[in-house]
Amino acid sequence: MQHHNRQTTFDRTRYYKLLRVGKEELGYDDAFYYGIWLPQQGATQKDGRYSATTLSNTQLFKAVEAMKTKGFKIKYKSGNKVAGPKKTPRKLADDAQSRKIRALWLEMHNQGIVRNPSEASLAGYVKRLKGVEALQWLSSAQASGVIEALKKWQARCTQPATIGAE
Template identity: 40%
Template sequence: MTRQKYLQLIHIAAQHLKLDDATYRQLLHRLTGKTSAKTLNIGQLAQVLNALKAKGFRIQPTKPTTKKQTDRPQIQKIQALWQAMADDGIVRDASAKALAHFVKRETGCDSPYWLDNPQASQVIEKLKQWQKRVARSTSC
């Protein structure tokens, strides 16, 4: 577990156990000799977290996302546009890797699945514009 995750869990545990600031700092001092979790090393952070668990804190598992990333309509649209462009010969490589490369170049995101809504809209519009440009140049 990372240092940041330990700090996060310790602060959540203190809130969950309703420890006021003075009690929380006394606990830290009693266990580690320090009064701030920021100054603790990983071993000391684990020690504090274990003590909080002994007082009744339980780490709740994160809730799984109910929606798959591919269920997002914008992602489906991006994939459909990319496939249609590949079928029309506009895109040479229809692979997900090639799409990811395009998305990276346009938005800086490594994967279409990581796009937020405005970025996904931007990618959709870029793909549509690309399709229109090719359609105009072949109709002349």
């Protein structure tokens, strides 16, 4: 059975690009990269200097692997995205209730109750609580419910322990 997703040919161009990106990411200057590092990987001179194009496929692969051991991380592009206008972040809700919700959230973060103070984290909390994706879409009654829930959470976490204090 033929595997259609398996790469059948070695993509030298891709490995040349990986070497260039790795060189930049690892901070190799030209003198080190061309004078020391490439020859260590097996490169020979071409037009008066060492060149990655003289490496065999195996040597190219091993050179990229060597960069990985030094901390180079390959960043993959997601292939399913269609090029288009960049998605702009949603504007923050600016009504009084949303500002109160955000203020409570940040105050609770400063008290150590909320770990992540980000807007995305707050939106996740609101979604779990009310099933609404964003503060902008909360009705007045829903926003009041969120405010009350945050206040109760804050009170539970900040009240002194009174168990057995009688």
